[in-house]
Amino acid sequence: xxxxxxxxxxxxxxxxxxxxxxxxxxxxxxxxxxxxxxxxxxxxxxxxxxxxxxxxxxxxxxxxxxxxxxxxxxxxxxxxxxxxxxxxxxxxxxxxxxxxxxxxxxxxxxxxxxxxxxxxxxxxxxxxxxxxxxxxxxxxxxxxxxxxxxx
Numbered sequence: 001x002x003x004x005x006x007x008x009x010x011x012x013x014x015x016x017x018x019x020x021x022x023x024x025x026x027x028x029x030x031x032x033x034x035x036x037x038x039x040x041x042x043x044x045x046x047x048x049x050x051x052x053x054x055x056x057x058x059x060x061x062x063x064x065x066x067x068x069x070x071x072x073x074x075x076x077x078x079x080x081x082x083x084x085x086x087x088x089x090x091x092x093x094x095x096x097x098x099x100x101x102x103x104x105x106x107x108x109x110x111x112x113x114x115x116x117x118x119x120x121x122x123x124x125x126x127x128x129x130x131x132x133x134x135x136x137x138x139x140x141x142x143x144x145x146x147x148x149x150x151x
Contacts, residue, residue, distance in 0.1 A: 057086065
């Protein structure tokens with residue numbers, strides 16, 4: 001059973017063009033607001049075995065919905081999202097349910113711009129100068145931040 005999560009970012013695909021693979025149950029867990037504003041929400045019936053709208057899209061609420069789905073539909077095989085706001089939640093849920101995929105620690109470099117820039121610089125990739133906002137309030141880093149704003 002595959003589960004797709006969506007909360008804030010629009011589900012950017014044509015649901016009517018998604019086909020279920022034979023024997024694969026694919027469930028959509030989505031926020032009610034996003035479902036209500038989807039331009040082709042009626043087409044999701046052909047793309048997903050079921051659709052669950054959750055008011056609260058946090059890890060615990062989603063985990064409860066997943067447990068309910070597993071009780072009815074069997075073993076969970078994948079949890080995925082196209083929603084950057086749910087990347088870490090998705091990774092936490094994969095760990096909680098013992099599934100493969102990126103861990104929350106793996107995603108740190110993709111969700112924290114400062115860490116991303118530091119890692120790229122260590123790899124020899126040129127990055128524009130910048131400082132963390134906490135650093136910008138004190139000492140030399142604050143001076144650099146002021147000069148960056150003025151330049």
